[in-house]
Amino acid sequence: MSNVIPCALTIAGSDSSGGAGIQADLKTFQELKCYGMSVLTSVTAQNTTGVQGVHHLPGGMIKQQIDSIYTDIRVDAVKTGMIANIEMMEVIAEAIPGFQAPYVMDPVMVATSGDPLIEPEARDYLCQQLIPMTTVVTPNIAEAAFITKEKIETVADMKEAAKHMVHGFGAGAALIKGGHLQEAAIDVMYDGNKVYTFETDRIPTKNTHGTGCTYSAAITAYLSQGLPLVSAVERSKHYITAAIRHAFDIGEGNGPTNHWAIREEVRQ
């Protein structure tokens, strides 16, 4: 095979239970037919009930992983997930422009279980230094409310917050995920010109561990294949919805999504 295979990179934390983080990203890249690469930031001891332990890698080791990829393999799109502290963020902020590729940021702050995944003092650095580098930033409602310091309760609030993230923080586009709304699963994106909504019925399930990671990884995979952002998000919404519909009832807590679910839907 020639070297035209799209190559996607995730810079994120490891989830030992395999539903979120690096593991969710690589499963998604594989499923969507792009070659997946990973730079590990932190190791979490985690399962469907919560996070039991965290170990952060030193900035130097994160840089070394990035350099190993950068000096050898083309990166067609890059995403970041869990970046816990400023030391890591400085390394990543220096590396992102060099890839000259679309950058998807999932501004991971708290796991579904409520466990924090970022040090409080690093949040401002993330907003001020990394968000302006993004092609698209994909906060859930709580993350968007934290970043914009606005109350977000309705779809109209989500639209305002998305605009704020683009015009106030310099994001290329902002996709605010409505997974935690009460009714339909409505996501709102603003790309600097237009507001888009992506809506599906809410699937009644507790098994949503890793939804945000999986969704942003799918967007990264489609961008690595050269799709325009709106099409990449449309297809990714389809992918994550299938993954939630066929989620696994594994473990005692919030089970993981099913990364091969679109194959099941095609068969039916």
Ligand SMILES: Nc1ncnc2c1ncn2[C@@H]1O[C@H](COP(=O)(O)OP(=O)(O)O)[C@@H](O)[C@H]1O
């Ligand atoms: N129960 C659900 N039914 C259908 N879609 C959902 C459900 N929960 C989350 N989603 C969708 O999954 C994606 C991830 O959203 P969300 O769960 O808000 O992210 P995060 O994991 O970062 O909190 C969004 O497209 C959201 O609309």
Ligand SMILES: Cc1ncc(COP(=O)(O)OP(=O)(O)O)c(N)n1
């Ligand atoms: C290592 C790691 N990274 C990110 C998350 C958060 O994942 P997310 O997709 O937002 O899903 P939930 O955990 O919120 O369901 C994580 N848990 N672990």
